[in-house]
Amino acid sequence: MTAQSNxxxxxxYLRREPAMLAILSFIAxxxxxxxxxxxxxxxxxxxxxxxxxxxxxxxxxxxxHYDAAIPEYRAALLYSRDNFDYRLGLAQALMGTHRTAEAYxxxxxxxxxxxxxxxxxxxxxxxxxxxxxxxxxxxYYHNAIYANWPAGQENQARETRFExxxxxxxxxxxxxxxxxxxxxxxxxxxxxTQQDRLGALFLRxxxxxxxxxxxxxxxxxxxxxxxxxxxxxxxxYGMGRYALAVRYLQQAVDLNPHDYISNDRLRTARFVMEMDxxxxxIRVADRNRKVIEAFAAAGDRLKACPVxxxxxxxxxxxxxxxxxxxxxxxxLKSQITPGGLHRDPDLVDTAxxxxxxxERQASEWCGTPSDKDAALLLIAKLHEGS
Amino acid sequence: xxxxxxxxxxxxxxETVSPxxxxxxxxxxxxxxxxxxxxxxxxxxxxxVFIGVFSGLAVVCFRFAIDWCRIYLLGTGAELSPxxxxxxxxxxxxxxAVLAIHVFPAARGSGVNQTKAALYIYxxxxxxxxxxxxxxxxxxxxxAGHSLGPEDPSLQIGATxxxxxxxxxxxSRDRMRLLAPIGAAAGLAxxxxxxxxxxxxxxxxxxxxxxxxxxxxxxxxxVSSVVVMRWFLGSESLFRIPPVELRRPSExxxxxxxxxxxxxxxxxxxxxxxxxxPRCRNMPPWTQYFQPAVAxxxxxxxxxxxAPQVMGAGYEYMxxxxxxxxxxxxLAILAALKIIATLxxxxxxxxxxxxxxxxxxxAMLGAAVGGAEHALLPHFHYAAGTYALVGMGVLFAxxxxxxxxxxxxxxxxxxxxxxxxPVIVANTFAYVISRTLQPTPIFDLLSRQDGLxxxxxxxxxxxxxxxxxxxxxxxxxxxxxxxxxxxxxxxAFQGCAASVLMVRMPGHSWACIEREQAQTLLNExxxxxxxxxxxxxxxxxxxxxxxxxxxxxxxVDRWPQVPVANRANLSKLDGMISQRDVLERYRDLGRE
Numbered sequence: 001m002t003a004q005s006n007x008x009x010x011x012x013y014l015r016r017e018p019a020m021l022a023i024l025s026f027i028a029x030x031x032x033x034x035x036x037x038x039x040x041x042x043x044x045x046x047x048x049x050x051x052x053x054x055x056x057x058x059x060x061x062x063x064x065h066y067d068a069a070i071p072e073y074r075a076a077l078l079y080s081r082d083n084f085d086y087r088l089g090l091a092q093a094l095m096g097t098h099r100t101a102e103a104y105x106x107x108x109x110x111x112x113x114x115x116x117x118x119x120x121x122x123x124x125x126x127x128x129x130x131x132x133x134x135x136x137x138x139x140y141y142h143n144a145i146y147a148n149w150p151a152g153q154e155n156q157a158r159e160t161r162f163e164x165x166x167x168x169x170x171x172x173x174x175x176x177x178x179x180x181x182x183x184x185x186x187x188x189x190x191x192x193t194q195q196d197r198l199g200a201l202f203l204r205x206x207x208x209x210x211x212x213x214x215x216x217x218x219x220x221x222x223x224x225x226x227x228x229x230x231x232x233x234x235x236x237y238g239m240g241r242y243a244l245a246v247r248y249l250q251q252a253v254d255l256n257p258h259d260y261i262s263n264d265r266l267r268t269a270r271f272v273m274e275m276d277x278x279x280x281x282i283r284v285a286d287r288n289r290k291v292i293e294a295f296a297a298a299g300d301r302l303k304a305c306p307v308x309x310x311x312x313x314x315x316x317x318x319x320x321x322x323x324x325x326x327x328x329x330x331x332l333k334s335q336i337t338p339g340g341l342h343r344d345p346d347l348v349d350t351a352x353x354x355x356x357x358x359e360r361q362a363s364e365w366c367g368t369p370s371d372k373d374a375a376l377l378l379i380a381k382l383h384e385g386s
Numbered sequence: 387x388x389x390x391x392x393x394x395x396x397x398x399x400x401e402t403v404s405p406x407x408x409x410x411x412x413x414x415x416x417x418x419x420x421x422x423x424x425x426x427x428x429x430x431x432x433x434x435v436f437i438g439v440f441s442g443l444a445v446v447c448f449r450f451a452i453d454w455c456r457i458y459l460l461g462t463g464a465e466l467s468p469x470x471x472x473x474x475x476x477x478x479x480x481x482x483a484v485l486a487i488h489v490f491p492a493a494r495g496s497g498v499n500q501t502k503a504a505l506y507i508y509x510x511x512x513x514x515x516x517x518x519x520x521x522x523x524x525x526x527x528x529x530a531g532h533s534l535g536p537e538d539p540s541l542q543i544g545a546t547x548x549x550x551x552x553x554x555x556x557x558s559r560d561r562m563r564l565l566a567p568i569g570a571a572a573g574l575a576x577x578x579x580x581x582x583x584x585x586x587x588x589x590x591x592x593x594x595x596x597x598x599x600x601x602x603x604x605x606x607x608x609v610s611s612v613v614v615m616r617w618f619l620g621s622e623s624l625f626r627i628p629p630v631e632l633r634r635p636s637e638x639x640x641x642x643x644x645x646x647x648x649x650x651x652x653x654x655x656x657x658x659x660x661x662x663x664p665r666c667r668n669m670p671p672w673t674q675y676f677q678p679a680v681a682x683x684x685x686x687x688x689x690x691x692x693a694p695q696v697m698g699a700g701y702e703y704m705x706x707x708x709x710x711x712x713x714x715x716x717l718a719i720l721a722a723l724k725i726i727a728t729l730x731x732x733x734x735x736x737x738x739x740x741x742x743x744x745x746x747x748x749a750m751l752g753a754a755v756g757g758a759e760h761a762l763l764p765h766f767h768y769a770a771g772t773y774a775l776v777g778m779g780v781l782f783a784x785x786x787x788x789x790x791x792x793x794x795x796x797x798x799x800x801x802x803x804x805x806x807x808p809v810i811v812a813n814t815f816a817y818v819i820s821r822t823l824q825p826t827p828i829f830d831l832l833s834r835q836d837g838l839x840x841x842x843x844x845x846x847x848x849x850x851x852x853x854x855x856x857x858x859x860x861x862x863x864x865x866x867x868x869x870x871x872x873x874x875x876x877x878a879f880q881g882c883a884a885s886v887l888m889v890r891m892p893g894h895s896w897a898c899i900e901r902e903q904a905q906t907l908l909n910e911x912x913x914x915x916x917x918x919x920x921x922x923x924x925x926x927x928x929x930x931x932x933x934x935x936x937x938x939x940x941x942v943d944r945w946p947q948v949p950v951a952n953r954a955n956l957s958k959l960d961g962m963i964s965q966r967d968v969l970e971r972y973r974d975l976g977r978e
Contacts (some may be wrong), residue, residue: 042453
């Protein structure tokens with residue numbers, strides 16, 4: 001091959017190959033632009049379809065038509081596979097139709113993507129609660145309480161804590177419920193309804209002090225709030241602050257005369273006030289009268305409940321034989337007079353101790369006491385701490 | 387490490403330099419140098435990038451087309467109307483049959499064997515019409531709900547585009563042949579969003595050999611097509627991958643069981659195809675018009691009866707299976723129904739791929755087996771996603787019989803190396819069972835049914851390679867040194883029966899001297915001259931015992947004996963080999 005032909009080859013080559021590359025580049029650019037235009041059309045359609053189906057799904061979800069919402073959200077997901085909201089909607093719709101296992105699979109995947117999401121954590125907590133997995137339920141509830149809630153749903157953290165307390169009460173975990181409630185109290189504003197809810201939950205765990213405080217805060221916002229008045233009365237009643245209980249319960253009954261429970265409680269509270277011989281700042285004569293009345297009521301109770309009357313108690317002092325309650329009451333009866341009590345003030349305690357014992361035994365053996373008996377039991381609790 | 391001795395460099399050059407390169411050294415001119423370097427090497431790499439770009443763009447359009455067909459043929463909702471479920475695949479089947487019979491006859495089938503045929507039979511030629519046909523017919527088929535996937539058609543579309551570009555560029559026959567697999571890798575990589583798996587598949591199933599030149603081009607085209615695809619469709623995997631975990635080594639037992647079950651499922655799948663496909667083809671010609679329609683009708687019935695998941699590629703359902711949204715019983719049913727639906731679609735000649743159905747069956751089977759195992763043995767940790775992923779690999783290994791691709795595919799898709807051990811364990815079982823019960827791999831089976839005798843990559847992989855050590859003979863007679871006089875060679879010949887003696891030359895090179903040659907030189911009065919002087923121009927190349935036997939064929943016709951040198955000590959001979967030794971060994975192999 002000659003040098004001339006070599007140079008010819010090279011020049012031909014240099015003319016051909018770069019030209020081909022230029023043409024290929026041009027075609028690639030045109031192809032790219034065409035595909036870009038097509039992709040705009042494609043994704044526009046996909047977005048529109050996703051939007052259309054998810055709107056339908058949301059509407060059905062909000063109107064609790066869960067069966068209809070499921071395929072709609074599934075369709076939306078066909079066009080926007082990774083959309084978190086659509087998946088969440090589908091999972092919620094599945095929960096609505098009680099397809100818990102399926103819903104759980106969705107929620108657990110959503111949780112893997114956004115472990116800080118409040119809605120997902122609450123739903124997972126509910127599923128765990130339903131399955132009886134307390135540890136998981138508590139974990140998810142706590143996650144939800146400290147989760148990120150979207151704007152406008154900030155109160156969901158508070159609602160979740162309320163739900164958690166309800167759950168704890170359902171599983172009879174009162175101590176944990178109490179600590180949650182105490183934490184919750186810091187986040188509940190003066191809104192009467194919220195305070196009423198809080199107070200009611202405190203009442204359920206017998207935390208009367210916090211319950212009273214909650215109802216009291218509610219009453220500051222709305223002094224004629226019957227629920228708060230009743231709750232405050234009940235809390236005061238539970239604390240043994242019967243004067244306060246009478247005050248609130250009276251107002252509650254005035255506003256809602258058909259509240260029989262409060263009526264009964266008010267009546268009992270009044271009996272306590274009337275019958276309590278240990279109330280401070282009462283005259284001696286009044287105290288003695290109350291003791292005599294209580295002693296008489298205990299006697300009536302013994303008659304009505306002979307089993308309690310034959311119940312023996314330990315002898316009060318060494319050398320004294322044990323006596324049954326009826327015998328004790330009978331032996332003491334002659335001394336429980338205004339004169340006797342005046343002469344021997346120690347008899348007040350002796351008589352009232354016997355009264356309390358009688359009432360307790362009778363309520364144990366013979367069931368529901370009368371108003372007076374109930375009042376005496378409460379007085380016993382108040383002064384004996386039992 | 388010391389530098390490689392010059393002689394070593396020169397004599398072992400045959401191991402690394404191709405014959406074409408060796409020839410090109412002759413008659414160097416600037417034009418030739420530019421042509422050989424720029425055109426043959428770099429230009430081919432540049433071309434690979436363009437092929438990748440075009441394939442990526444084509445595959446993006448293909449994906450759009452499938453989705454549009456689905457929307458317009460089956461509707462936009464998730465719950466499809468029963469009429470559409472029945473009518474869409476049936477009517478699409480009729481249209482596809484007409485297209486495949488009258489307009490695009492090459493569009494039938496998956497596309498992998500067509501690409502292999504282009505490489506091995508048609509010098510890289512694939513008619514451009516094939517890509518158009520594949521694009522249209524596969525879009526309609528998959529969009530209408532036929533149980534096929536878009537990967538194999540994408541592979542063929544890529545190969546066809548590459549072939550078209552190569553023809554325009556007037557490339558040499560060797561290059562033209564390679565373009566088809568390069569395009570195939572690009573198409574598959576874009577369809578699968580997995581460049582490594584695509585490269586491995588093409589190397590493992592289409593090309594069957596690893597060379598730097600091919601690998602570079604294939605990788606470049608695959609990567610560029612994936613870049614283009616991700617530009618438009620995003621980098622997300624075909625399915626969302628849940629966290630993958632293997633908690634205890636004892637769980638490998640569970641994955642081994644999955645491999646065994648997957649192996650049998652693979653055999654059932656491939657046996658179904660191998661048995662039904664010829665029967666469908668042997669039916670009267672007029673039935674060819676209705677076979678895809680009947681397949682579509684039956685698939686529609688399956689969908690209407692409660693398993694619409696078997697329609698189309700089914701990626702969204704694989705995603706759901708991976709996230710534990712089906713019971714294991716339903717997953718098992720879906721795996722069985724998908725095998726049936728895919729058999730119907732494929733044997734009826736509907737254009738479309740086997741990759742997606744294979745993955746679908748694998749995912750469902752994997753999650754089902756995992757779920758069942760967990761139900762029976764609750765202490766086994768069950769993560770549906772992990773089992774589904776391993777199941778995919780199992781079917782890839784068992785059904786498609788691409789063991790390396792199957793492992794890397796799972797790794798690439800899951801992006802988690804924790805899964806590698808379960809995948810290897812399960813795939814090994816599946817592969818061994820499948821090989822034992824179904825000796826011919828599915829792609830070879832299909833090509834043989836089509837009357838093509840394409841090379842079986844599995845057979846090639848497992849072929850016994852003859853090495854030099856299998857044919858070499860022990861050194862006969864003494865080994866002489868370059869410093870020895872010719873007289874000593876004469877004496878050596880007198881003391882032995884050998885007709886040739888080896889001479890150790892300076893610088894770890896070798897020469898040989900024949901009995902007659904020695905006698906002639908002696909007669910010329912050169913008895914006192916050293917062998918090194920006499921044989922200065924007669925150095926011969928040496929080989930090593932582990933080299934393929936065919937390497938020796940390059941030398942044995944020029945030298946009576948070729949030395950077999952020890953790799954650790956090039957001055958030491960392990961043996962000698964002659965043309966006769968080589969031919970006898972090959973003859974023995976033929977008898978075996």
